[in-house]
Amino acid sequence: MPSAAVQRIERLLRPRSVAVVGASGDTNKLAGRIVPAIRQGGFAGKLFPINPRRSEVAGLPCFPSLSAVGEQIDHCIVILPRDQVQEVVEECARLGVQGVSIFASGYAEAGEDGVRAQQQLVELSRSADLPFLGPNCMGFVNLVDGLTATTSSVIARNQEAGDLALISQSGGLAFGTIAYAVAESPMAFSYALNTGNSAGVDFGDLVEFLYADEHTRRILIVAESNAHVAQVVRRVDEIGLQKPIVLLKLGRGESGAAAARGHTGSLAGDYELVRDCAEGAGIVCVDDVADAINALQVVGSAPAREGRLGLGVVSISGGNLTLFADVLSSSELEFATLQASTVDTLRELLPGSASVTNPVDATFLGFDRPEVLGRVVETLGNDPDCKIVVVITTTAEDLRPAARAVVDAAASSPAQVAVVWNGGSYDGAAEGILTSAGIPVVRGSAAFARAAAAVQRATPRTRDTTGAAGTLVTPAGFGTAELRESDSLEFLDVNGVPVVPWRRATGDTLVAAAEEIGFPVVIKVDTAQTRISDQGGVVLDLRNAAEVEKAGAELEEKFGGDYLVARFAGGAEMFASAFQHPDFGPVLAVGTGGRLVESIKDVTYVRLPAQPQDIAAALRRTLIGKVLDEGARGMSGFDSAVGAVHALGRLALAARDVVTQIEINPFIVGDGRAVAVDASIHLKGTGPEEAL
Amino acid sequence: MPSAAVQRIERLLRPRSVAVVGASGDTNKLAGRIVPAIRQGGFAGKLFPINPRRSEVAGLPCFPSLSAVGEQIDHCIVILPRDQVQEVVEECARLGVQGVSIFASGYAEAGEDGVRAQQQLVELSRSADLPFLGPNCMGFVNLVDGLTATTSSVIARNQEAGDLALISQSGGLAFGTIAYAVAESPMAFSYALNTGNSAGVDFGDLVEFLYADEHTRRILIVAESNAHVAQVVRRVDEIGLQKPIVLLKLGRGESGAAAARGHTGSLAGDYELVRDCAEGAGIVCVDDVADAINALQVVGSAPAREGRLGLGVVSISGGNLTLFADVLSSSELEFATLQASTVDTLRELLPGSASVTNPVDATFLGFDRPEVLGRVVETLGNDPDCKIVVVITTTAEDLRPAARAVVDAAASSPAQVAVVWNGGSYDGAAEGILTSAGIPVVRGSAAFARAAAAVQRATPRTRDTTGAAGTLVTPAGFGTAELRESDSLEFLDVNGVPVVPWRRATGDTLVAAAEEIGFPVVIKVDTAQTRISDQGGVVLDLRNAAEVEKAGAELEEKFGGDYLVARFAGGAEMFASAFQHPDFGPVLAVGTGGRLVESIKDVTYVRLPAQPQDIAAALRRTLIGKVLDEGARGMSGFDSAVGAVHALGRLALAARDVVTQIEINPFIVGDGRAVAVDASIHLKGTGPEEAL
Structure with a gap:
């Protein structure tokens, strides 16, 4: 029995009938292109154009309103100006529609008025349990069922279903840049959603649905707001990292954050924190689209890798090996440390002049003896420290025999096998042999290193929460007034956080306190005021009673009151x-x-x-x-x-x-x-x- | 009148007749493929296979020896085992050959014996003024004259001359990876040299020749040894940066250095130093082949850019602009600060809802109105802070009108115009329109930012050497014995380097010296011994005469002798x-x-x-x-x-x-x-x- 979240998203994304409210006959307009796009995509369900001013759209009968359809409508695509949207969604709720896509902009990304309009939609969605994509979105494609509820020249050309699901707050990236990059890669989409302002759906629910979907093996998320990343991180906490997730976070820097605010009304935050939190949940974080595509190939369908990804590397080009080693040396990646038996086997396989350390320079082998290349890959792949075997190509007239040997070797080695495509043959056949066997083919050593390093960094933090929180000890009176310096230290001290030796003192007891602690000491005016040191309220590195006495007298004159005396420590x-x-x-x-x-x-x-x-x-x-x-x-x-x-x-x-x-x-x-x-x-x- | 260096390299690389010593009839061997490769390349000069065991090679008459040819031989390609090479090169010198390519390995990259053999070649080359490529090289191509003196399946397919000259110590990179990448780019080679161990030619001479060559507009150097980079840097010092130079330095990290030693026998060094020295001469330093190709596009034919490359950016995709801003925020690049008049013009051009700050979000414009896009590009390109205008594409059915508008705008703007190809159309025609007009087309925002940042970092240091060296003041006795702490400080002090206030002292004069300088002070035993502080010979932060006296007594007991007293300074x-x-x-x-x-x-x-x-x-x-x-x-x-x-x-x-x-x-x-x-x-x- 699927969870409530899975059922909710399944209803949103896998409708058997779709209505398009605002469908137009003018194919120069977005509103005129959706119905033809859905038809061209081969959607097997029912499709109802809705427009009171037309009787027919793109060869289909057009209805004046949703209620005029008189049949169950599962999903409603709303392509109307903002001010007409709320009414239509209310009608959807009344008619038992299961999900909505809202294309209109002018919501939270456009100022206070828009924020209110978006809030209305959210409240309606919650009360009616009616999830929606958008507002300010460009729709979605569900290629599993052949539903292309968006217009995109690249989607229109690439409608074969694959195993990659995309959730993106940006429509231009989802249906332009990323769709184009995916089309040029060995991958294809199962689903691609543009959630726009992302007000009507929880990203955790989307991930849970994609976990349950048998077609999807890997997930790419493009998020602008921290809140949506956090939805994913929390869901991964709850139900685990069941499939690999790659995250491209938009709005990272100061300038990025400003641009993102203009874009979809999300407040972008501190990227380093977001990245560390996501990587600590096992999510692979990348910096641009090319890196995302490469990382998705490298993760394949393996959800999480633990620890260091030792690399075993082989090439017939010494220059390429040097370059690869250079690239590695400025990343966090490392060559695998081969066992002696691995090195012995390599020595038997290769001529005396070849380098049998890792990386393996098989210059004298060439690609003329693919069976030897295959055995080298297999040997590396069976070394326990070697988690990925990397074959670096150079140009050859025909790389197909080498590609077949690599595919066979990959099948009989526990390590993953990847190819760094540093030049190849022109026919494309060798690349196809590799990719259709699920072997990542990444163009260039640096691109591979960026992707593999991103995969390595994503290591879920320990989920063991035993002894997570201590038992709180509250000093008498703690929290009833503003905290002085000494209250803070005491609070840490009694609760097991190691603190420097310290005492409270008055002007009269400063010397005694210092002698109890041991010199050198620091004296601070004990106040809740911040920046007391800027006013001379802190005296450092006092080495004996005389110095303490002198400093104490000066402090008394200026401040009076209570003091904190602490050991002056170096380190x-x-x-x-x-x-x-x-x-x-x-x-x-x-x-x-x-x-x-x-x-x-x-x-x-x-x-x-x-x-x-x-x-x-x-x-x-x-x-x-x-x-x-x-x-x-x-x-x-x-x-x-x-x-x-x-x-x-x-x-x-x-x-x-x-x-x-x-x-x-x-x-x-x-x-x-x-x-x-x-x-x-x-x-x-x-x-x-x-x-x- | 060309310089001696230019004439020397011209004789080496532009021969009118070529002999191939060791030419074989077996096309499975390298030695059997060179003569056919040269013939296929359409070399218009004379070609003489040399092999005493054959009368014909690849349809050409074969000679038993160089002297048997009986005609002038300009360039001699030697494809013989190492032990037969020296004799042939000696014969070349006798016969007045002008340049040699030595393919054999087993030289400096292979141990002491090889180092000696290489040294013999170098001495012969010097005494006979006979430059050579190699040893341990794979030849060269001179596409200006149609001479392809190497075997490479990618070179064989791409023999049209272009404006990019390549000098590479690595053959696999030169004729495999880089040749492949260049073939996939809008560029083509004028010359591509694999210099291998690079013993018989000065990289400065090569650069000077390429400066003089009218076909070459940009230069890519792949170097493994610091010495060869330094040859280029010194020549640029002498004759200036006349054409843009991009450097891919191999053997950068520890592991890279180790791999490079195995590869061509060069000792690789500290990459950061090499990079800083090269960038300080205006040479663009990149980290891998893809970055090199992109940087070569961005540099175009402009040898050096001064200072900050302010970017003006326009796209119709807000998501792509956010991503671009993110990428920029983690680079050293910056958006141009637009003048008010530029912003005013943009406001007139674009609808009210568009963002007219930089980056310019022209979402509502689409690519449907290319004339407006062109005017935006032109407007940005005429802003004085804008050095590069970047147009970020998204997928469209037909990008040709937009591409034409960008080309026209580029022609009427002082800034460079570049395109970040973040998705496009499938026909390739739009890309061709851009690249054939010399507009860099770089795939992906991050790739563009890496290339442009590399170009920006390459800023020649001031060549003004006025007042470079001071007049040396030598304290009495300086340099006659090992330097004590005080000798070093005095040497700096009298020569104008600011030093902390200091005095020499003995145990008796410590207090007086400290009082002269002013407290707090540090006392050091004044010795030539290093690490005296580890033995307790340094006492920090003494605040008054009593502390100095106490510390002095303890030092006297342990060390005796002379002291240095200096002000204890913080900062x-x-x-x-x-x-x-x-x-x-x-x-x-x-x-x-x-x-x-x-x-x-x-x-x-x-x-x-x-x-x-x-x-x-x-x-x-x-x-x-x-x-x-x-x-x-x-x-x-x-x-x-x-x-x-x-x-x-x-x-x-x-x-x-x-x-x-x-x-x-x-x-x-x-x-x-x-x-x-x-x-x-x-x-x-x-x-x-x-x-x-």
């Missing part, structure tokens, strides 16, 4: 923050800390709850993490840094009813220890609005 | 080094300094002499440079940092007879000042071997 500076993201929920940010945190922008994100290995993986992607992990110049404490951030994550989840954000800058990491030195905590209702 | 840490590179000569390195300099690897290189603006441009490409330039968190002193590094460069050139390397880590930059704090100077004969 590497790490930043960590736990906060509530409006779309992705509780998220940890970690990276290089200190004064220049905004300039350096060295940060990675991981959704909470996160296990230590997830945090370690995120931290290793940052500069500070690499330095700590390598122990460069005596910098030690990677594991402690991970432990400290993990404790922060547990606390953040435990405290979600009390606190909206905890930012620590810096954690000082050195001598194998990581301690929080400065913390900024937002109490619920006083800081960012979302609770953790 | 950003910058690294700078001037050194002699074996291929590129004197070079400055600048970047983020401090303890983690090796981990952070944030460094750019600029050849000396360099003017302040060159150093500023290099520094801005580093993290520390960005931070200082933006004045983030009060970090100031960008100009002082540039001045300090400039002074270091002047000193390095002035001191080249005395000193081989000066490394300063760190320069402390803060409060608008930059001062050297720690310096390491290598005297000639004691450190790295090359003199500055």
Whole structure:
């Protein structure tokens, strides 16, 4: 029994009857081209043009209204100006229509008036359980059933069903650029949807439907808004990554975000966060259409790969191998480390002058002995560290025998086999032999490396949530007033986040507090005020009682009141923050800390709850993490840094009813220890609005 | 009158008669395919197969030896095993042959024995003024004269002469991958050379010949060794960048370097340095073949562009514009800032609903009104900040009218016009209309951005060498013994490099020295020994006489002797080094300094002499440079940092007879000042071997 989500989307996308409201006889207009497009596509169901001013459209009888049809209408395509849409959708709801496509623009992408109009549609859709595509969309194609409910010269030429489903907020990309790129690739669409403003359908529901659809083996999502990416990420959390998903996120940079706002009214956000959250769910994130096509070929139908994709590489061109190695060295990919037995077998297969290390330079072999090439591929593909075997072509009069050998070898090796097409033969037959056997053929080493690296980066974070949240300890009076410096440190301290040794003090007890902690110390005016250091309220690196006394006297004169005394520690500076993201929920940010945190922008994100290995993986992607992990110049404490951030994550989840954000800058990491030195905590209702 | 270099290469590449020594009748062998390949290519000169065991090869009379030909032989192709080559080349020298191609491998790429054999060839070539391609090469094609002295199935199909000259150390790339990519592009070769081990010809001479050649408009170089890149860079220094040069450097990373050593026996080096030196000569550096082809299209025949390439962009697809903006935001490229008059004109041209900011969203225009599209392109192209107008296509039934409009607009705009082909029509006619008018057509936004960014990065450094070297001041006794800390600081100080305030002192005079300088101070044992700080020989941040006295007593007990006292300064840490590179000569390195300099690897290189603006441009490409330039968190002193590094460069050139390397880590930059704090100077004969 399909889930409610699957049934809802099935009704939307697989109708047995379609009405086109606003169908025109003028084929120069969009409204005049939909009915012919559907007919040309060979849709086997019923098709009803609706237009009170016409009796016939494209050779079909035309009805004055939906109700005049007098038969069940499953899907209604509305091609009317915005102001006439709501009424038609209301009629759809009354008549039991199961899904709607709304082409009109002028909604949320066009200002306040449009936002209201879109909200009306959403409310109607919810109350009537009537999903819709759009508004501001260009329709959809369901090639499984031969329904091409859009106009596109490239779709019109490529109506064979394939295994790739596309969900795109952009119509120009869906039915122009991507459709063109797919047509030039070995792939074809099962479904391609332009959801436009994407107000009437949950992307999670779409993904769940595509999981259930037997024709679809891989999914490409083009999303402009974080909210729609988050719908997918959450659904993957719930039901797993059952088929590979590739994401092209639009509106990434500042300028991109501005353009996206103009485009479909979605507010684009911080791309790095979105990418890290998606990749942490196993979704492959790419930067442009070409990379998307290549990544879709490389993922094939394997939903998730764990860890490092070791590459085994063979070519008959040394120059191409050098270039491939160059490209690899500036990516995160690595050559597989071959077992001795693999190398022995290669040595038997190849002449003495060939290089039998990885990459394998088979120059002297040529493509004249395809059976040897095949055995090299098979040998590499059976090495346990080798996850993808890459064959790099060069130009040849006839590559078909080599292609057949590669196909056969792929069938008898556990590794995936891929071809980097760095020049080939002209007939196209060799390429066809490869692609029809499901072997990815990617043009160029750099393009392959970008795609494979994107696939490698998509590693689902641990789904083990045991011990995710700690038990919250609330210091007396905590949260009843604004937090002072010392309240924040104490809150971390009692909840298991390692902090620098510290004491509260007054002017009189400063020296005693410092001596208890041990020199050197820092004294801070203990206040809820931010930027107290800019006013001279912080004195660093005091080495003895005399210095503390002198500094204390000066502070008393200027500020009076209470102080925080803490050990002055040296080491590497790490930043960590736990906060509530409006779309992705509780998220940890970690990276290089200190004064220049905004300039350096060295940060990675991981959704909470996160296990230590997830945090370690995120931290290793940052500069500070690499330095700590390598122990460069005596910098030690990677594991402690991970432990400290993990404790922060547990606390953040435990405290979600009390606190909206905890930012620590810096954690000082050195001598194998990581301690929080400065913390900024937002109490619920006083800081960012979302609770953790 | 052509230069000697041009004449030498003209004799090598444009022979009127060619002999093939080792020509075979077996067309399964390379030696049997060259003569037919030359005949098929339509070479109009004389062709002499040489083989004592045959009387006829491929329908031509075959001679037993070169001397048996009895006519002038201009070029001799030698396809014999290595051990027979030297004798033949000696005969070539005797007979007045003008150039040789040596196909045999087993030379420098194959070990010591081969290195010696190659050296013999080089000596012969020099003494006889007889240039050669190879050894270990696959020949060359000169399509200007119809001479295809190589076997390649792709060359055999594409023998029309074009304007692209290729010099490649790799044969597989030259006659396989790149030839294939060029055949699929709008370009064609004038010349394509595989120089293999590249022992018998200077790349500078080749470039000078191609400058003089009227058919060649752009040059692609594929080089594995730094030395060959340096030959080009030096020649460009001497005679200018007369035609655009694109460089694909092989053997870039660690693994790449290893593969390159196996391949042609060249020692590959530090790619970042090579790239910075080449880009500083105006050479466009790319990372793979696809990027090379695109960059060659974008450079066209314009040798050098100065500064920022502002982009004006127009599309009818909002999604594609968003994607383009995304891609741009992660590159160094920027949208042009349009003048108000440009925006006014666009507003007149486009309907009210269109976006008339840059990028221009002409969604409502469609490609149905090509004359409006043309006027938009022309308007953007006449804006002074707009250096390239980019038209992004989407799929259409017929793009020819739009293509014609773009071609016409390009003709009447000072900016370059380029097309990002993000989907098109199927006939190919529109693409042909664009490319035959010289308009670059690049597939995909990311590919375009990579190519245009590479073109933008290639900005020749200032060639003004006024005041390049200072006048050297040599402190008494300098260079007669190993340098102590204080000798190095003094050497910088008296030669105009700003240094931290400092004094020499003994145990007795430490306090007085510190008081003269002003607290806080640092005390160092003044020794030539490195890593004295690891032994406790450095005490930081002493704030008063008592602290100096205490620290001094402890140092006296442990070390005794002489000390250096210097001001303890805080600020950003910058690294700078001037050194002699074996291929590129004197070079400055600048970047983020401090303890983690090796981990952070944030460094750019600029050849000396360099003017302040060159150093500023290099520094801005580093993290520390960005931070200082933006004045983030009060970090100031960008100009002082540039001045300090400039002074270091002047000193390095002035001191080249005395000193081989000066490394300063760190320069402390803060409060608008930059001062050297720690310096390491290598005297000639004691450190790295090359003199500055």
